Amino acid sequence: MKTLKCDLCEVTAEGETFEEWMKALHPHYMEVHSEVMKNSNHGKEDMEKWMAENKARFETA
Secondary structure, three states, rough: EEEEEEEOOOOOEEEHHHHHHHHHHHHHHHHHHHHHHOOOOOOOOHHHHHHHHHHHHHHHO
């Protein structure tokens, strides 16, 4: 089980896999960082960049 901080604040989430960690972080993102989730300027490239950066953070933890 890995514990990583949110990429935008100090809140942590746990998961055995990156996908589990992302699922655990999702409610926090929706509640606290909803402006990021709803930003219409963020497209597929932004999502892919976020996934790659955070997967790398998870794998090195």
